[in-house]
Structure formats: C-alpha cells, structure tokens
Amino acid sequence: MPATPGQTQIGFIGLGIMGAPMAKNLLKAGYKLNVYNRSDRPRVQEVLDAGGIRVGSPQEAADGADVVISIVTDTPDMEAVLIGEDGAIHGVKEGAVVIDMSTVSPKATQEVAAALKEKGVQMLDAPVSGGDVGAINATLSIMVGGEQAVFDECMPVFAAMGTNINLIGSNGAGQTTKLCNQIAVSVNNMGMAEALMLAAASDLDVQKVIDAISGGAAGSWQLSNLGPRIAAGDFDPGFMVYLQQKDLRLVLQAANDIKLAVPAVGMAHQFFNIVERLGCSEEGTQALIKAYEAQAGKEARAK
C-alpha cells in the first residue's frame, strides 16, 4: 500500500450509521474512495458530497483498490459483499488488503480470509466499538485480527477512524475480541438492571442508588451512562436492542463452535427476547430493565 493517503485508493462497502461517517473521515484524511451502498439514503449523498465516488457493486469498489473496507450488518452480508457473486474478491488485486469492520462470526471471518489468501489478498478483521459518536469523531476502538505486518501497513487507515487500535491475534481474533466486549456489555447491563430493580422494588430512589454505588467496585460504563437514562425513563437508542441481539447470537454461536458454556450471556439474550416481545426492539439497550419491570410490576425510576 502506498504510504501517502492521496495515492491510496480505498474501496468502501457499506455506508450505514457507522460506515458513512467512517468513510467521511477517510476522505478528510486524504484517501480516495470508491463507495458502494445497497440502498439510497441521505447519508450516502453526504459521503459523495465529501468526495466519494459511487460505484454499482462491491466488485467495482474493489477494482484497483489498495485497501477494501467493508462494514455491513451481519455474517451473510459480509460473505455476500466479500466473496459473493459480485463480491470484492472478483475485483480486488493481488497484494491488496481487505479490512472487514463489521461485527460478524469469527469462524466465517477465518473462512473468508482463507478464500482471499488464495487470491494473494490479505485480510484483517477489525470490528469497532464506540457507536455512531465514535464513528463521527474518529475515536472508535478498533479490535484487529490478522498478521502484524499487514496491521502495521494499515495503521494510517485505522488512525483516520479510531484511537484505541489493538492487534489481538490472527484472523478472527478481532471478531472474537468484539464478542468478548459484547459479553461484558450485556452482562454488566443485566447486573445494572437487577441492582436498580431491587432498589425500585424496595421503594428507593433509583438515581440516589446510582449516585451512591457507581463510583466504586460496582461501577461500570453501563451503570454510569445508561443508569441515569433508566432513572429518567429515557429509552432512546444509543445502541438498539435488535442489534445487541444480533451480536449476542454471534456470541452464542461462537461459544457453541468451541463448546464453551456462557450461561450469563445466554440469560441476557433471553431477557432481551422479553424486551423485544414487549415491542422495544428499536429502543436503546437500557430497555433491558423492562424485562425486569414486567415481572416486578414496577418501574425503576428516580423519585
């Protein structure tokens, strides 16, 4: 890959809530982007206005690119845009690097990496955390799997999108790390829900309890950031329940692939099923508390 952004051609696949601002940050850093998105959206136009050139397929996006970046919703989407009928694999040149930044199956990632390797193409899996705010501000955490030399080569590209950038291990390791992240996220969320529900069911002021316990050993990002939203009855998304559920399905599949029992995250997934049945799939993940409120017949709020 050329060292200078202006000489590096990137094919960017997937201009979603995350992908669109990430693409804009790459353009801002001076990279040339051919972009592909399945559908038309205002945010696609924003990327074109910032200098991106729209093409008609993942294959075309990969054509002539030094780096191909994909960030799509789920494992089948990733497989389709990278190794499907008009996938990037049919356009990408030998020596290029494919970086998949979706959150998908570690096992499928290893299979796609192997298919690309046969064509002389290296792959990195590089899922992110930090939400749309991190994508917009280029402060994403990026968890990478692949070879050290390829990681080093791509560091300037990552640095245009994120701040906490770590190579964890070989192909799939980035995805597995993201799944570890989602385990802690969802189980900590459940810990918060049970703590706040005991408080509420005991007629305590939920916000006072949050203030009293969040600075010590009970502290978590979930409690500090989502606890006050619960206390205020604010269920607007940050991260939506149905996307959390997709990630938990990946966790449960990955655990089953290696025959590892993860009962707490299994339980969190079940409670989110209750939340989805209540019609709250598109609320923020703090809506997990609603599964508890439903059984307790009481809301967990500040007084």
Next chain:
Amino acid sequence: MPATPGQTQIGFIGLGIMGAPMAKNLLKAGYKLNVYNRSDRPRVQEVLDAGGIRVGSPQEAADGADVVISIVTDTPDMEAVLIGEDGAIHGVKEGAVVIDMSTVSPKATQEVAAALKEKGVQMLDAPVSGGDVGAINATLSIMVGGEQAVFDECMPVFAAMGTNINLIGSNGAGQTTKLCNQIAVSVNNMGMAEALMLAAASDLDVQKVIDAISGGAAGSWQLSNLGPRIAAGDFDPGFMVYLQQKDLRLVLQAANDIKLAVPAVGMAHQFFNIVERLGCSEEGTQALIKAYEAQAGKEARAK
C-alpha cells in the same frame, strides 16, 4: 450529640479488618471510644494503643455513649450485639444514636431500628464499601438509611471514616443499597469471567483483550481492577469469596422477602459455590473465573 468530637463518647463494637481502622480514624478525629471485640487480635491492641478503652460487652460499650457504632459480620451477629442478652440496647441512653455499619439484612435492620426506637434511640444503617484500603484511608463509601435530621447530626462521625456519604432513604435503605452494590459487583464479575473465558478458549492473549475492551462500553471496575489479576494468575484477596457469598445470600433473601426474581445474581451465587467447592473460599472474588476454567479445561491467562 455534642458538636465537638472531644465531647462525644462513642461505643464501638467490632474491631475486624474493617472496624479496627475505622475506630482508629475516629480516635484520630478526636472522638472518645469505648471499644468491644469478642476476641483478642493484634489489631485490637492497635486500637487500644491509639487511645481506645476496652470494655467487656456491647452493653458496656453503649453505656454513656452518644453514638454506638457496630460493624460485625452477619445478621445474627448484628442482632446479638445490638438487641441480644448483653446487647447495646441494654446500655444505651435515650437520645443516643446507634449506627450499624455491618452488611446485613434490610428487614432485620428495620426490626432492630423499631426495637431501639421504643427505647427512645434512633438508628441509622450505614454499610460501607471500599474495602480495608478505604477503611484505613478514611475513603469509604457509606450508604445510609434513616432520618434526615439524624443523618445530618452524625455527618461529622461519618466524615471521619469516609468520603462518599449518601442518605438514600428510611431505615433499611442503606442496607438495600449495599445489596444493590453487591448485585452489580458480582454480576459484572461474571460478565468479566465469561468475556475472558471466551478469549482464553479461543486462544487469545487475555491481557490484550482486557486492554482492548476495558476503556469502552464493556468497561467496569471489576474488569479494570480484577481482570489483570486473573491474566497474571493472581488470586490473592481483595475481597474474599466466602464474604461475597455471605452478601449474596443477603441479596437472595432480600429479593425473596419482596418476591423479586434476580436470576443473574442467583447464577453468580451458584458459580461461587463451584469456586468454594474447589477449595478457594478465601481467595479473592476474581477466583470466580475458576468455575469457568473448570468447565472449559483451560486457564484464562496472559500469554
């Protein structure tokens, strides 16, 4: 209660790992202490050397005291030293305040508070978190239940022992808040364990995964403070497993008292049973990972 520490007599019951340094901080602040401890220990002598006067029963400790403080292990101990045969209730004068800083049952607390009230004595429940380090440095978090005026009156006493001091509600509210704290502590611990176990069982370097995920939405006190100990194979206590189990029994009893289901903390309690069966009751709570290591046949360590 007199406003000046030098004129305030405190009866202090329970010179354990927490109680002894708390008593020393009260002496340092200028309070006069009559102290009671069941057994002889080097740390009892340290309190006497700092100016405490030893007496032979909780009743004697309470005799003439403006404030009686108890900090003992479990609910029956608290009941014994406050309302038992030679308990503080038989020595304490009308208008005094009893502050129980043990972690015990909210329901039993309300019963003891009612018994004391009949004698014209106010009670505050004021359990703490922050461990022996917080007790030594007078930086404990103190979660208080009782009346506002009594809380305000006792604030100088609390301020000699802690920093984050909150009145949550009426009698029992402090204990309930401490149980909420222990729910989040133990469930977050389980979230960490499942995250690190997926990493280890996938052959990742556990410390690298901790570094990659602890700064974001997966972050918690448990992950930042206990995760690196697990990765290093260090199971020395901070907070011992058997004491965590005692607190979880209180959580499960309190939840049953109000007929609230808290399945995640119930699961954490079960996993700690596995840890205790492995002979690790006196290790630190990070030993929860051993329940997972036992089923996975693999240790969660840095590489």
